[in-house]
Amino acid sequence: KAGVTQTPRYLIKTRGQQVTLSCSPISGHRSVSWYQQTPGQGLQFLFEYFSETQRNKGNFPGRFSGRQFSNSRSEMNVSTLELGDSALYLCASSVGQANSPLHFGNGTRLTVT
């Protein structure tokens, strides 16, 4: 089975721009969640989508949004980029039950200049 695929691997954007990150989950997985990883704050939960509906949301500003398509692929969008948005963004998929493990992609490294 193919793993979780995130594209692109690296992105460089300018402050004020917007960016869209993409995630293809493992086949058959209906849940996709997103995490932000920074040296200072560690791993922080952004949001989770299950069957195209947002099921849970972390404590991030509205500039961070996401969506999930009918094939379970997910996109995450960040508008009006700030320097502090520079981070590794990780996508994880699972079958969707609370006790099911998350399978992570290798992440998208976003640098905001």
Next chain:
Amino acid sequence: AQSVTQLDSQVPVFEEAPVELRCNYSSSVSVYLFWYVQYPNQGLQLLLKYLSGSTLVKGINGFEAEFNKSQTSFHLRKPSVHISDTAEYFCAVSVWPGTALIFGKGTTLSVSS
């Protein structure tokens, strides 16, 4: 609200020595507990999980963890480490509903010869 504290940010050990990475959690409800490992420039990989039942959980690569409800701990152990175990280790607790996880800040395990 749930929280996770990893008591050591860095743990240096020599090859073939035993190691324990400490994790304490806080939650007012029953939780699921996980340990993940992250190698450089990669996503996270599940090491082991505690859902219910036996408090001693065995995972991949010779790791095991013990769930202690009274001490709200979930420490990770390995009797003999290898150079290849050098990585960052994250303890996590589930958030209801869905599959969202709250992660600790991570422990960097450095194994030297």
